[in-house]
Amino acid sequence: MHTGRDVWAELRAGNERFASGAAAGPHRDRARLDELVGGQHPRAAVIACSDSRVPVELLFDAGFGDIFTIRTAGGCVDDAVVASVDFAVSALGVPLVVVMSHESCGAIGAAIGAVRSGEVPGGLSRVFVEKIGPSVIEAGDQDRAGVEEAHARITAEQLIGRVPAIAERGAGVVAARYRLDGGRVETVWERFAD
Numbered sequence: 001m002h003t004g005r006d007v008w009a010e011l012r013a014g015n016e017r018f019a020s021g022a023a024a025g026p027h028r029d030r031a032r033l034d035e036l037v038g039g040q041h042p043r044a045a046v047i048a049c050s051d052s053r054v055p056v057e058l059l060f061d062a063g064f065g066d067i068f069t070i071r072t073a074g075g076c077v078d079d080a081v082v083a084s085v086d087f088a089v090s091a092l093g094v095p096l097v098v099v100m101s102h103e104s105c106g107a108i109g110a111a112i113g114a115v116r117s118g119e120v121p122g123g124l125s126r127v128f129v130e131k132i133g134p135s136v137i138e139a140g141d142q143d144r145a146g147v148e149e150a151h152a153r154i155t156a157e158q159l160i161g162r163v164p165a166i167a168e169r170g171a172g173v174v175a176a177r178y179r180l181d182g183g184r185v186e187t188v189w190e191r192f193a194d
Helices: 004-019 030-035 079-090 106-117 126-139 144-162 164-169
Strands: 044-048 067-071 096-102 172-178 185-191
Touching: 004 044, 004 096, 004 172, 004 185, 044 079, 067 079, 079 096, 079 144, 079 164, 096 144, 106 126, 106 144, 126 144, 144 164, 144 172, 144 185
Parallel strands: 044 067, 044 096, 096 172
Antiparallel strands: 172 185
């Protein structure tokens, strides 16, 4: 049985293959699809942004059934996301939860602009400011990269408190940030039971 630390090492190795142009493209064939008809057994749950430049499975050189991916703009977490993480840990037994922000995130950029200008947008885009604004405030005067890292870390820490199964099952939690320039995922913060 793999620990959260083991799975994070595997995902980082896959990301290194991707970033260096040596991706293996595992589990992307018909045989794998047939194998998954009866159920799924992903290695990790990853919360990431909906940004089209951040295809989680490709970034970690993974395939069908490897990662339970939860995507929302800005990696915002609501009750449905929390319930999805709980399902991944409790029902699917994933030993690792990753919260991954990314370079040049539009939702984070909008939240930074709103917090620093004091002008909160109307309409549904206000949700990003409400969800990401606390991370902007906690990051203080850091640059955009620092806010992106802070948002991943703060979200990861909050998930530990909101999903009791993480502690009960000893799942690891990692906050990370994806660099569009270079294709590498960097560890921002981590907590492992082992």
